[in-house]
Amino acid sequence: DKSRTNMTENGLLHPERVLTLDTMNPNIKRVEYAVRGPIVQRAMQLEKELQEGVKKPFTEVIKANIGDCHAMGQQPITFFRQVLALCSYPELLNDNKFPEDAKDRARRILQACGGGSIGAYSASQGIELVRQDVSRYIVRRDGGVPSNPDNIYLSTGASDAIATMLKLLVSGEGPTRTGVMISIPQYPLYSAALADLGAIQINYYLDESNNWSLAVGELRRALEAARKHCNPRALCVINPGNPTGQVQSRQCIEDVIRFAAEENLFLMADEVYQDNVYAEGCQFHSFKKVLFEMGPKYSEKVELASFHSTSKCYMGECGFRGGYMEVINLDPAVKAQLTKLVSVRLCPPVPGQALLDLVVNPPQPDEPSYSTFMNERTAVLAALAEKARMTEEILNKVPGIRCNPVQGAMYSFPQIQIPHKAIEEAKEKGQAPDMFYCMTLLDEMGICVVPGSGFGQRDGTYHFRMTILPPTDKLKIFLAKVKEFHQRFTERYS
Amino acid sequence: DKSRTNMTENGLLHPERVLTLDTMNPNIKRVEYAVRGPIVQRAMQLEKELQEGVKKPFTEVIKANIGDCHAMGQQPITFFRQVLALCSYPELLNDNKFPEDAKDRARRILQACGGGSIGAYSASQGIELVRQDVSRYIVRRDGGVPSNPDNIYLSTGASDAIATMLKLLVSGEGPTRTGVMISIPQYPLYSAALADLGAIQINYYLDESNNWSLAVGELRRALEAARKHCNPRALCVINPGNPTGQVQSRQCIEDVIRFAAEENLFLMADEVYQDNVYAEGCQFHSFKKVLFEMGPKYSEKVELASFHSTSKCYMGECGFRGGYMEVINLDPAVKAQLTKLVSVRLCPPVPGQALLDLVVNPPQPDEPSYSTFMNERTAVLAALAEKARMTEEILNKVPGIRCNPVQGAMYSFPQIQIPHKAIEEAKEKGQAPDMFYCMTLLDEMGICVVPGSGFGQRDGTYHFRMTILPPTDKLKIFLAKVKEFHQRFTERYS
DSSP: OHHHHOOOSSSSOOSSOSSOTTTSOHHHHHOOOGGGSHHHHHHHHHHHHHHTTOOOSSSSOEEOSSOOTGGGTOOOOHHHHHHHHHHHOGGGGGOTTSOHHHHHHHHHHHHTSGGGOTTSOOOTTOOHHHHHHHHHHHHHHTTTOOOOGGGEEEEEHHHHHHHHHHHHHOOOOGGGSEEEEEEESOOTHHHHHHHHHTOEEEEEEOBGGGTTBOOHHHHHHHHHHHTTTSEEEEEEEESSOTTTOOOOOHHHHHHHHHHHHHHTOEEEEEOTTTTOBOSTTOOOOOHHHHHHHTOHHHHTTOOEEEEEESSSTTTOOGGGOEEEEEEESOOHHHHHHHHHHHHHTOOSOHHHHHHHHHHHSOOOTTSTTHHHHHHHHHHHHHHHHHHHHHHHHHHTTSTTEEOOOOOBTTEEOOEEOOOHHHHHHHHHHTOOHHHHHHHHHHHHHOEEOEEGGGTOOOTTOOBEEEESOSOHHHHHHHHHHHHHHHHHHHHHTO | OHHHHOOOSSSSOOSSOSSOTTTSOHHHHHOOOGGGSHHHHHHHHHHHHHHTTOOOSSSSOEEOSSOOTGGGTOOOOHHHHHHHHHHHOGGGGGOTTSOHHHHHHHHHHHHTSGGGOTTSOOOTTOOHHHHHHHHHHHHHHTTTOOOOGGGEEEEEHHHHHHHHHHHHHOOOOGGGSEEEEEEESOOTHHHHHHHHHTOEEEEEEOBGGGTTBOOHHHHHHHHHHHTTTSEEEEEEEESSOTTTOOOOOHHHHHHHHHHHHHHTOEEEEEOTTTTOBOSTTOOOOOHHHHHHHTOHHHHTTOOEEEEEESSSTTTOOGGGOEEEEEEESOOHHHHHHHHHHHHTTOOSOHHHHHHHHHHHSOOOTTSTTHHHHHHHHHHHHHHHHHHHHHHHHHHHTSTTEEOOOOOBTTEEOOEEOOOHHHHHHHHHHTOOHHHHHHHHHHHHHOEEOEEGGGTOOOTTOOBEEEESOSOHHHHHHHHHHHHHHHHHHHHHTO
16 A cells, blocks of 8 residues: 555655556556547647648548447438537527528527526536437437437447446446446447446457348347356447448347347347448347337336437437437336436536437428528538448458448548567557557558557457548548558558 | 335236335435525426416525525636537627637637537547646646646536546445545535435534634544544635625635645635635635645645536636536546546537636736726626625624625525524424424525535524525515515514
């Protein structure tokens, strides 16, 4: 116990700090989050050097490390921003430049806020009106499957709700410690939250050779192995997939639900890319909808939390940190505990709640903003679909790179062949081989992607995750540079 | 292990839920947060009944349970909301109805955002420009003591930063488990966060008979007692005080710093009410400033995190969840861990960051919005000062109620005499006596305050916390009703 034994002989002060790597929370040391890791810090440094006039083999850094739509030039949806401006400064309600439907929405939201201000705290679970609108959205989306506003919890982005739900699930010590099944590759929020909570991460592998599909046999293998050393209690699924871009079939979702029911697992469905489906023949099916279509044997039993966000889809409003979670079959006593827990942080950001309300209640065909809204929405999704197709096509032409179709979400996760000599050099530097590859790609080409090791991958395989968000022209340059680099890198280390 | 043994004989499904009170995270069950507890749920129910036409002995519920300024009718600062509207919908930059300084601020903030949009993620530590502005604000506030933007972390309200800092500090098991000293009475975020983290709460008592002052002797008593069963590593101070409304003297702060240095404690200074100082002769002194004025022996050694927020002071913008923390003498390796940890949640809400930028960089004397801004700011603070004075004066005229002056913050924490028979009746109902008192006050008078037991108090004493936020007219009615109720309650149980 260092903090007590380092009293100096002569005086008041101690030579060592209270909080050091040795004395800090050991769980936090185990947390990793590659999407904003060393690659991104290096990218920012390179950008600074470019600004200062330092010569580089490139004139700009193209970042495809994070699903940050507006940062990559995507424009906000006009209607959403008009309503947010009206909510921020209600004097504008007297301004005839704003369409009437935007004003109506703003008045409706403001009336639901304490003192008519988005500066007031909301209820901790979120503004009741917004939760009602979210429920109606879910009912429409799921073809009439009922939704109860009491089961909706608004959140600070989806990450907040996911971490909160995981926190509720964690208990036990040693062999009874809670285990949580997550896909590999995964979005590293999951591994980070589990490390933070000291829960056991149980990996199940998506099948790369079958377009990153999820097979129940693999779930069963992972579960049985895990039961030897922990208490598996939850199964997390990301659909459409991050970082892998697959869209799950209805059959697959049914299989997963049946598995969760058989094995008594709490289901967590991360569905933040629900509008991001591009491939022909693919369709988004919510876990909630499939669960209810499977009949009361499942719909009255399986515990499910599903998550959505304002950050992705066609709106891409990451900065507002809006989101919600719907809980199904949650024990009422646990629900009361959840409500108590979220009340400690008072409430999710109210501007994000207002924005979420617009996402789930957008302009209707008889309203003045409808056509502009639809044009903007369609244009964003069409551009993403085109970029998804282009990414797959160009990358698959590069010898040594192979990638699955980007059926949905915003990412490609191509497999890259790394020559043996490069793997050796990486080891000498103490880097993962794909980190070495991505760092070299960044330093030589100004291209910023995230190594596959940050998401998890089968041993001996290497990948990187890239977003499809750069504007089409820039994405073309980006892909051409990846191609050029991969050829050069392969030659250099062959 | 229930989840494995409840397999039914005949089928797939298990009769018990995965997540129950028995199987959930036991730490979360221990979390309490009185500010939004049963009293508030009852108040909301009463409001609904009034709306539905149910007859009550009152026509409205006056809520003084939470520091929610706008909900109580306080108006937002015009300049802040203009800039936020401009940032939300930059088309308005072409509108000549907005003052030029508001447009300049909006352009400056937007330029610091990815893609020029508040819909982009920011750096996880917060927008660099905003952190620079926060640093400049701190330097001005503290009479020139330097501040480094690298030491500023923007947050989702102050609660987020406080919980994050506590999380970093927690380690060890059994007698080496981290203990954290908090004042009693306290703001229940602290006890809730410590319960959530499984850390040990160490209570030190403020001296009610000496205007809720903090005495080093009491700190030492609490610390020595705690060292027998845990490892005390941090000391939290709230100044101006919540729920107690005192403003600490410079001498007291110096004593606390010296104590923290002697005893090797990490200091956490919750200073969210730094502009809310009303009493003559009182002045806000930041821990940072006093620390640096004490010379390098302290300023180069003592680890300090101080917290501020957009939710209180004259702006009261709770809904935006803006805030920051400044860390001093934090081990660089721990700082890297902190940066990694906050990156998992991507970033604090960007509208809240923009608002914080305006709070720390308000209109200047040569700018067009200055006089309006100053008038609005002064009016809010003057009204609060008047209500602080009025609250103390009226409550102290009630036999059986005694309260200290509200020197600062937004709360009074009066001590109430509860007759023995009422204490007996509360016990029969399984309620804390002050909960019984407050529930009866709510049911009979429509007055919503929070029992002292939610904040902690010396055994055998009873209090409630009320905000001074209701508008002056309503606060007068409120205080008259408290007086009437207390007399009636005392007679009934005598």
